[in-house]
Amino acid sequence: MRFRDLKKQKKNQQNKQEKKQLLYAKYSDKVKALIVDMFMIYAPILYFIAYVVMGSKEEFQASQLAPFIAVSIYGVIYAILIAKFGQTPGKKAYLIKVVDDKTQKNISFFRAVCRFIMFLFSATILLGLLTPFYRKDRKALHDIVCGTIEIEVKQ
Template sequence: MNPPPKKRASLLEILGKIYAFGRFKAFITDLFMIYTPILYIVAYVILGSAEAFLHTQIGIFICVCLYGLISAVFIAVSGQTPGLRYMDLAIIRTQGGKVGFLRALVRFFIWIIGTALLIGLFTPFMRQDRKCLHDFLCDTIIVPKIRQNPAQKP
């Protein structure tokens, strides 16, 4: 007698397992809380105008690097960026420990490259453990964060 065929996970099941909607909301929140102020400061305070910002690639590169550094500090200190905190998610090592600064920084740049090449977006659909490329390479995982006081919601 043959074993029953394995049921393939639906798209919504996979997206739920990797907290895709929570990650996306956290990303948008972080863009507004961290990246937008960086863009404003670099464009208007340092370079003097949006026109000057648009004509320099180094300004954009500096903004991305600053965003990565700030995100890595948040993750190294608390395991959460402001967006992840809002969504009650945290980033930890696969074995349960804290993610250090260097690992968080490398994770950010792998995420940038993987997303730009689109491979990072499809990795969870090809892997049995449903890890994204940056989580797999940096030995991290996104988990729901349990609040100490459940009545306390921002």
């Protein structure tokens, strides 16, 4: 064998060992974390907009702009938390962290916003939320597009 081939083979083995060390987050934990985030972040935003800003739930339901503003505020808060800490309160509760799939470092704010928008899209078409069942690395569509991965962190 040529030296070049041996070096390439050794590098491939090291990459495989590094990938094996990552513990991919379980799908059930991802769903539980999302539910926790909905109650801890999104529900207070909805309450504030519906009752403090709009005055009543009927006014909120009649408005087309209010739900969009609520989702936008949630998206910004989500992106800030993911960019700064790699975790939201729900993800922290289930020991999940969102990182770059190549470097395993936190992602930027704009990449986190893109990931949130892609999550909304993939949740809308449902196909994106089913992709983790068919992949070894359990990446959803928004993770594939944004180059991120959700891993389990040790406490």
